Amino acid sequence: MPGLEDLYREIILDHYRNPRNRGELPIPPAYAETGFNPLCGDEITLYLQLDGDCVDDIKLTGQGCSISQSSASMMSTAVKGKSLAEARATIRKFKAMMSIHEQRLDGAEDGSEDDSGDAEDEVEVSLGDLEALQGVVKFPVRIKCATLSWNTLVQALDHLSSVQP
Amino acid sequence: MAIDPVLIKKDFPILDRLVHGKRLVYLDSASSSQKPTAVIEAMSQYYETTHANVHRGVYTIAEEATRLFEAGRASVARFIGASSTSEVVFTKNVTEAINLVAYSWGRSNLNAGDVVVLTEMEHHSNLVPWLALKAERGIELRYLPVTDDGLLDLSNLDEILDGAKLVGVTAVSNVLGTINPIRLIADAAHAAGAMVLVDGAQLAPHLPTDVKALGADFFGLTGHKMLGPTGIGALWARAELLDAMPPFLGGGEMIRDVRLDGFTPNDIPWKFEAGTPPIAEAVGLSAAVDYLTAIGLPAVRDHERELTAYALTTLRDRYPDLVIHGPLDASLRGGVISFNYKDVHPHDLSQVLDESGVCVRAGHHCAKPLMRRLGVGATARASFSVYNDGADVDALVDALATADRLFA
Numbered sequence: 001m002p003g004l005e006d007l008y009r010e011i012i013l014d015h016y017r018n019p020r021n022r023g024e025l026p027i028p029p030a031y032a033e034t035g036f037n038p039l040c041g042d043e044i045t046l047y048l049q050l051d052g053d054c055v056d057d058i059k060l061t062g063q064g065c066s067i068s069q070s071s072a073s074m075m076s077t078a079v080k081g082k083s084l085a086e087a088r089a090t091i092r093k094f095k096a097m098m099s100i101h102e103q104r105l106d107g108a109e110d111g112s113e114d115d116s117g118d119a120e121d122e123v124e125v126s127l128g129d130l131e132a133l134q135g136v137v138k139f140p141v142r143i144k145c146a147t148l149s150w151n152t153l154v155q156a157l158d159h160l161s162s163v164q165p
Numbered sequence: 166m167a168i169d170p171v172l173i174k175k176d177f178p179i180l181d182r183l184v185h186g187k188r189l190v191y192l193d194s195a196s197s198s199q200k201p202t203a204v205i206e207a208m209s210q211y212y213e214t215t216h217a218n219v220h221r222g223v224y225t226i227a228e229e230a231t232r233l234f235e236a237g238r239a240s241v242a243r244f245i246g247a248s249s250t251s252e253v254v255f256t257k258n259v260t261e262a263i264n265l266v267a268y269s270w271g272r273s274n275l276n277a278g279d280v281v282v283l284t285e286m287e288h289h290s291n292l293v294p295w296l297a298l299k300a301e302r303g304i305e306l307r308y309l310p311v312t313d314d315g316l317l318d319l320s321n322l323d324e325i326l327d328g329a330k331l332v333g334v335t336a337v338s339n340v341l342g343t344i345n346p347i348r349l350i351a352d353a354a355h356a357a358g359a360m361v362l363v364d365g366a367q368l369a370p371h372l373p374t375d376v377k378a379l380g381a382d383f384f385g386l387t388g389h390k391m392l393g394p395t396g397i398g399a400l401w402a403r404a405e406l407l408d409a410m411p412p413f414l415g416g417g418e419m420i421r422d423v424r425l426d427g428f429t430p431n432d433i434p435w436k437f438e439a440g441t442p443p444i445a446e447a448v449g450l451s452a453a454v455d456y457l458t459a460i461g462l463p464a465v466r467d468h469e470r471e472l473t474a475y476a477l478t479t480l481r482d483r484y485p486d487l488v489i490h491g492p493l494d495a496s497l498r499g500g501v502i503s504f505n506y507k508d509v510h511p512h513d514l515s516q517v518l519d520e521s522g523v524c525v526r527a528g529h530h531c532a533k534p535l536m537r538r539l540g541v542g543a544t545a546r547a548s549f550s551v552y553n554d555g556a557d558v559d560a561l562v563d564a565l566a567t568a569d570r571l572f573a
Contacts, residue, residue: 003185004520008513008571016572040512041529041536041543063542065510066572145512 006135007142008066015070015129020077023059025049030057031160035152037144042068044149048156055079055087060149067133067142072149074130079153082125087157089125091150097127097134098143168460168468170554176201176456177552187522190560195339195367195501195548196526197389200453204393207452208445219444220418220435230444237447238434240454241399245365245384246375252407254400254434255442259366260290262385262400263333265437266362267294269410270383271331277303280329282359284309284317284345285538286338289531291364295333309334309350311538315341315491322350326357334361336368336379340530340544341491342473342498344372351380360406366390370550371469371499373462376401388446392550393453397446400437407433414439457551465551469500472549476502476558483562484569490539500549503530506565509572511545517571518545521564 025032025047034045044062048055058076063069075094079087136146174180177199182189191199217227219234235250242253256262271294275281281295285308298304307325310318315338326332332354337344351361362383368374370391376384383402389395402410412419412430416439422429430436457465474495480487480502490503506514511527518525526546529536536542547561 004517004567004571007516013571039528041533042512043542063510065512067512069510139516142512142516 006138009132009135011129011132012066012070015073016066019060019069019073021059021073021080022061023047024061025057025059030059031156033152033156033159034062035148035155037064037068037148039141039144040065042145042148044068044072044152046072046149046152046156048153048160050084050160053084055082055084058153064148065142065145067136067145068148071130071133071146074133075149075153078128078130083123084157084161085123086125087153089123090127091154093125093127094130094133094150095147097130098137098147168464168551170468170552173460173552174554176203178202178205180552184522184524185520188560190521190523190557192547192549192553192557192561193524193526194370194550194553195390195530195546197395198370198392198550199552200394200449201392201456203456204449204452208394208449211445211448216445218441233451234442234444234447237451240451241386242401244374244454244458245369245386245399245401246377247401248377249404251433252401252404254402254407254437255447256385256398256400256437257396257443258387258389258398259288259364259385260387260398262383262398263291263362263364264294265400265413266383266402267298269413269437270360270406271295271298271304273409273411275302275304275330278305280305280307282307282309282325282329282332282354284334285311286315286317286341286343286532286535287333287335288339288364288366289533291333291335291362292534308534311341311535315343316497317343317345317350319346319350322353323357326353326359329354329357329359331360331362333364335364335366337371337499337501338491338532338535339367339501340503340532340535340546342501342503343491344368344497344499347379347381355380367499367501370457370465371462372466382406388450388453391450391453392456393450394443394446397443397450404433407437410437412439413437416440418442460551468551469549469553470495472553472555472558473498473500473502475555476547476549476561479558479562480504480565484565487565490544500553501546502548503544503546505541505544506568507572509568511543513572514545514565514568517568518561518564520567521560523561523564525561 030047030049042064047059049057060072215229217230219231238250242250312318354361360382363381365386369386387398419439488505515527528543
């Protein structure tokens with residue numbers, strides 16, 4: 001049975017206690033998207049400001065558990081200043097890490113994380129600190145906590161790509 | 166007679182299991198209670214010896230199954246002080262009971278501008294059906310507010326009730342534990358010409374319940390919160406109300422006659438029981454009611470009140486920073502304690518407590534408007550039943566120290 005130390009790694013607790021990129025951005029030029037976790041009532045608002053093809057700035061407000069907050073904090077540092085392609089690749093890689101559990105149920109190979117079908121466009125990204133969240137997959141109920149901010153980022157990116165030519 | 170939790174615990178087989186190598190300390194009975202051997206055996210015996218569809222066959226086991234199913238209805242009727250078994254409609258749970266009232270009674274009695282009064286501490290199941298009716302036909306919803314002490318603010322009761330057609334209120338809050346003055350509210354509602362719907366999910370398992378003494382017109386209960394199985398609950402309503410209401414769901418069982426150009430509904434209560442009902446579950450619920458009745462609801466209440474008082478005192482002594490929501494006087498509340506600890510998120514609290522085998526609920530408890538009123542996104546909630554004792558409270562209090570170490 002997985003223990004608490006699998007879940008609450010020191011780097012996670014650090015991002016929880018000292019969240020990065022906390023706050024708001026003026027709208028416009030930034031765009032805000034709110035995500036909900038209906039399971040626990042957590043809400044997160046993500047402010048995203050693009051500069052052409054680049055994530056110029058990102059900030060987050062809201063409340064949540066150590067997993068959702070640290071995941072949001074690490075996500076913000078991972079995508080800030082990156083190109084949209086890199087941000088999308090990071091999202092895909094992170095989500096693949098979160099769904100390792102389900103893939104194993106399906107009998108798929110570990111590490112077959114890319115199911116996006118557009119591998120030729122894929123840019124190389126590293127998850128870095130985010131790897132610390134790998135333990136979350138042993139606690140399936142908490143996967144939704146870890147992915148809340150990521151799903152909110154996807155919604156924001158999708159919205160912005162739909163309104164921009 | 167006082168409850169001996171050591172003896173009671175032996176009646177609940179699940180309490181023998183270990184979690185993370187620790188004794189299971191189950192403190193989430195407000196969400197769903199555990200089941201005594203009497204309930205589990207009644208249901209398996211029914212399946213092993215008696216099962217057949219009810220109200221259909223003329224063969225022996227079909228008659229026996231029908232008799233057991235209807236005996237379950239009679240047990241529930243006696244348990245809540247109903248005048249007749251025809252006033253007890255089996256539903257899935259309180260959620261379905263309230264939806265039945267909203268769809269059947271609500272759609273034949275409420276029109277644009279009609280007022281339904283609810284409270285800020287309602288479970289979503291007593292909010293969403295009425296919000297849907299508001300969206301559908303423009304009824305007006307008013308809310309009795311909650312005071313800072315976690316009580317219903319009745320200071321403007323008459324004003325809020327003015328012109329109301331229905332008052333929907335929970336007897337015991339599933340978050341705050343607050344025991345609401347239902348009779349007082351019902352008398353005022355009736356004086357204003359309104360019907361009274363009582364959500365009894367957290368009342369029936371824990372306090373003596375008498376629907377007539379409460380002054381209710383509609384009353385819902387859920388089996389799985391009162392030591393019975395999931396999948397069964399009941400709506401009680403006065404017979405003349407049920408008689409006048411149109412059917413809720415259509416199908417088998419609920420009809421007297423079906424022609425290709427129309428149908429005639431069955432008598433109450435079967436008019437509201439479309440399809441094959443939860444038969445084994447009715448047998449299990451009956452066993453649960455018998456189990457609770459044998460202990461005696463006054464004894465259950467005394468036990469849980471003492472346990473709640475002990476928990477309130479111990480938690481506050483050991484953790485002065487712990488915020489407990491709701492009244493701090495155990496005589497005003499059921500065995501439900503919602504709390505927040507420093508900035509530790511309830512999800513993290515619950516996760517840490519699980520490591521010690523302690524099960525508490527974390528989240529909004531299907532009461533998001535109340536969470537907003539309390540100014541929190543979520544709470545942790547410990548709740549008690551007959552099988553809990555002081556050692557369970559001590560386990561909770563000790564396990565919270567781990568949260569302190571990790572997060573605070």
